Amino acid sequence: MQLQFLVADDMEINRTLMWKILKPFGKVDFAHDGAQVVEAWQTSQQKKQPYDLIFLDLMMPVMDGQAALKKIRDLEQEADIDTGHQVKVAIVTSLGDWDNALESFKKGIEEYITKPLDREKITQLLRDLNLIEN
Ligand SMILES: [Mg+2]
Numbered sequence: 001m002q003l004q005f006l007v008a009d010d011m012e013i014n015r016t017l018m019w020k021i022l023k024p025f026g027k028v029d030f031a032h033d034g035a036q037v038v039e040a041w042q043t044s045q046q047k048k049q050p051y052d053l054i055f056l057d058l059m060m061p062v063m064d065g066q067a068a069l070k071k072i073r074d075l076e077q078e079a080d081i082d083t084g085h086q087v088k089v090a091i092v093t094s095l096g097d098w099d100n101a102l103e104s105f106k107k108g109i110e111e112y113i114t115k116p117l118d119r120e121k122i123t124q125l126l127r128d129l130n131l132i133e134n
Contacts, residue, residue: 004049008065009057009092010039014117018092026052027134029030038071040113041087044079045079051087052127052131053110058100058132063089067102070109083108090125092117114123 003026007018009033016032022028029051031037037056044050058065069089076086088108096114104112111125126132 003052003126004044005029006037006040006044006051006054007053008032008034008060008068011057011130012093014115017117018122021117021119025126025130033060033073034065034068034071036037036062037065037068038075040071042075053126053129054089055092055097056089058091058095058104065093066103066107067103069109073107088129 005022005026005028005109007015007022007028008031009015009018010032019028019030029040037054040052041051048133051129056065056069063071072087072089088110090111090113091101091104092113094115101112110129113121113125123132127134
């Protein structure tokens with residue numbers, strides 16, 4: 001089965017790296033800022049093609065990752081999407097501090113990954129979430 005990913009990062013080098021890691025498993029969409037993340041999520045809802053996982057950078061222009069995550073969770077609540085059916089989000093960030101991690105987990109995320117990115121961390125997460133087989 002082809003998985004659907006959304007990779008949100010303002011730096012092209014990070015998007016390219018994530019694409020290389022994820023492309024064997026499915027389709028990868030990209031967002032460069034938080035507003036695009038919300039927009040992509042809304043489009044996926046309208047098309048009834050939900051993302052299996054969103055990889056969300058925190059430091060992005062226009063709207064940062066925390067704000068984008070909050071917006072999506074608010075919209076899910078408005079749409080009566082229960083917590084079990086919320087879109088899965090993994091934070092991928094260079095901000096390794098507790099405040100940001102705690103803030104993210106409170107909003108409901110699967111994992112908080114600190115950069116540098118590496119293939120093993122990402123594929124392990126996909127296994128942990130049962131998106132790919134062992
Ligand atoms: Mg960034």
